[in-house]
Amino acid sequence: MSFSISLTINGTRRDVLLEDARVTLLDLLRERLALPGTKKGCDRGQCGACTVLVDGRRVNSCLSLAVTLDGAEVTTIEGLAQGDRLHPVQAAFIDHDGFQCGYCTPGQIMSAVGLIAEGHAGTDPDRIREGMSGNLCRCAAYHGIAEAVQDATRRMAAEDERASA
């Protein structure tokens, strides 16, 4: 049984024909849509490397069946920067050395964007650590990651304030 679905990925509408229902969003992005920025770590919801935003909420794309998402808006790491201008979370990860090998980084950054939008952690370092616990880092860059998320939260709040002033 095949299914045709339509997704808006990083602002662009994509019509996709799935030859069967088993395809996860992660595999669709990486194998079919030439968007390999989203990483596959465990493929079982246990590491967070595959984190993307679906309709603005962070989720594990390895456990999302693509067929269930017909009509959804998906944002991946490839869709964050505006041209050459990095998203504040991306910039903060660079400033605070929030990575070593970089494999977990797209998932960390997407998770941080989701966490900041949720708005429950603020700039409290413990709440940020708790809120980011769904993203493992084999290089243990956690210290820089937590600092980057805190800094990005501040920068984005300041930008919002400037925009509304």
Added chain:
Amino acid sequence: MTPFDYVRPASLADAIAAWEPGAAYLGGGTNLVDLMKTGALRPGKLIDLTRLPGLDRIEALANGDTRIGALVRNADLAHDADFARAFPMVAEALLSGASGQLRNAATVGGNLLQRTRCAYFQDPHSPCNRRDPGAGCAARSGDNGGLAILGWSAACIATNPSDFCVALAAMDAVVEVEGPDGARQISFADFHLLPGETPERETALHPGEVIVAIRLPAASAGFRAHSRYLKLRDRTSYAFALVSAAAALRFEGGKIAGARLALGAVAARPWRVAEAEALMIGQTPDRALFDTAADVALNGAAPSGDNGHKIALAHRTAARALALAAEGTPAQMPAFPASVFGGHAHA
């Protein structure tokens, strides 16, 4: 994954009509898709419930009860301000489970029906009576340090992994279901089954029944000022419970007027013992009383393998959860929900 049909019904009636033996309902998929990947589960048809109308609401009913639609996401329930005010311990249990990403996807109906984390259940190449009745139980002679100390049988020693369910058990939740034979309600105490000779029968649901909603009685909100969930795990966050406890107290004139205690990750269902709660009524809260309550709650506990340590761990967790509840619900959700490190693990 083996191939399967996929349908997305537009109404609850269509979803129930689409059910057939071998079909599975799909919520957030965070448990079902995982087990389909390992090959432990091979449903022939997925019936996607996620777009059914009207099941994603949290409602205050006229009689004061709270009704949570089965499709409400775990994160949305935990962060609903009214809900967290009335049932802070349930919110804490939810936030102690899984990760931000998983809680965004997981539905409350799916949480109730998540399967055991017994590693042999997840692995289709291991004998497992729960997955494959009569096949044997690999856990009995395998890695069983985290498995049951209460209510287990020779056939199966698995535990129920849900945090949410422990809190719901303590709060006298009711599960509303609807199936081919109509609608009915199941009290939480009767919802999950102990393994006995038939570990493959995990809940009181009849074939084809859908969880429609979970109801919390108004009276349970009376515990809001003194209720806590405490969860011991291998790391502070993003780990399943080794043991956990949901504790809630109500005071009148300094004496305990109502008490609830449920233990998690010790049995195939949340473990609640009426006598352990009753003995606290009319007493003043102190350490000795909570130790006695924990003793009674763990009456009959026995190792099912290399897990005798869980008995002492559960005892301390229960007594400490009661002591924390007596101190009072924190004004704000702790930074590390349900953690023994309280608000701050990193000074």
